[in-house]
Amino acid sequence: MPINMQEFLCKELVYKMRLKDHVIVTEIVFGNGYDDVHIWLDELYKPRSGFLHWQHRHHIKAIKEKYGYGTTKYSVAIFHVLCDWFSHCNLHHVPRDENEVISFLKEENLI
Numbered sequence: 001m002p003i004n005m006q007e008f009l010c011k012e013l014v015y016k017m018r019l020k021d022h023v024i025v026t027e028i029v030f031g032n033g034y035d036d037v038h039i040w041l042d043e044l045y046k047p048r049s050g051f052l053h054w055q056h057r058h059h060i061k062a063i064k065e066k067y068g069y070g071t072t073k074y075s076v077a078i079f080h081v082l083c084d085w086f087s088h089c090n091l092h093h094v095p096r097d098e099n100e101v102i103s104f105l106k107e108e109n110l111i
């Protein structure tokens, strides 16, 4: 049964995204789940630290250093960060660096 992507995104992205959700959405958009990219982005998560782990890798500077600008994995990582901001805050953010992540998290009362 074909998936209506817009309907899927509207229904699914309003909830907090977990690894499997990132992989499913990425497979729809990129034709591959790129599990390794999602694991790298979220592997510094610690229970009870909430969104603080976003400061390490959920920004352009870290993603560019890891994958290089313009590569497919760079795009997948940016897409992951967009999905996180949208699913948690209904915002369309890709922070430039760690300081911007912290500023946005404070503005959204997430830390």
Ligand SMILES: [Zn+2]
Pocket (backbone or CB within 6 Å): 041, 042, 058, 080, 081, 084
């Ligand atoms: Zn994430």
